[in-house]
Ligand SMILES: Nc1nc2c(c(=O)[nH]1)N[C@H]1C(S)=C(S)[C@@H](COP(=O)(O)O)O[C@H]1N2
């Protein structure tokens with residue numbers, strides 16, 4: 001009978017330490033997948049969709065939807081952390097590593113401004129997009145990424161708070177200085193490391 005009284009929700013078992021170690025300070029796990037969007041969800045037409053890499057020493061790089069879909073793809077599972085304090089573990093995605101987009105790029109510019117269809121922007125160091133740490137994802141949980149979560153494609157940069165992962169991504173622009181984006185000009189932290197609770201500046 002002890003099993004009944006120890007059942008989930010009656011006396012909640014302590015969280016598995018292996019799970020607890022993956023939740024940054026001040027965060028908690030949520031069921032489902034919350035949607036956080038500032039403003040309306042933009043309609044993005046795949047026939048005119050482009051991903052654009054600018055600020056290179058040479059010519060811009062551009063991918064149509066067909067060209068993007070033909071790039072080498074990766075499946076990845078990552079933990080994500082929103083500054084509003086929810087986290088989700090083991091979210092499963094497919095997409096293109098930003099390393100693939102930046103293949104062969106050498107530059108003195110140390111920062112990137114990411115921009116979205118709809119106008120959202122965010123900034124981060126170029127180093128945070130390289131080395132297997134960031135992807136342009138178009139599949140979530142085995143299904144095409146839904147518009148509310150950023151479909152056709154979004155950035156996923158899981159080691160930073162999730163506002164650094166623009167939905168409906170359109171452009172990556174290399175910059176010589178750290179230019180604050182949509183939330184950063186409104187007081188969010190320039191870098192946003194969830195493990196150091198870099199929520200606001
Ligand atoms: N274009 C765009 N990207 C965005 C946002 C947004 O409002 N617009 N919100 C950010 C924030 S604050 C978070 S927490 C995540 C939320 O992603 P989700 O709605 O898929 O959970 O997207 C980020 N990317």
Ligand SMILES: [Mo]
Pocket residue numbers: 036082083084162163
């Ligand atoms: Mo967020």
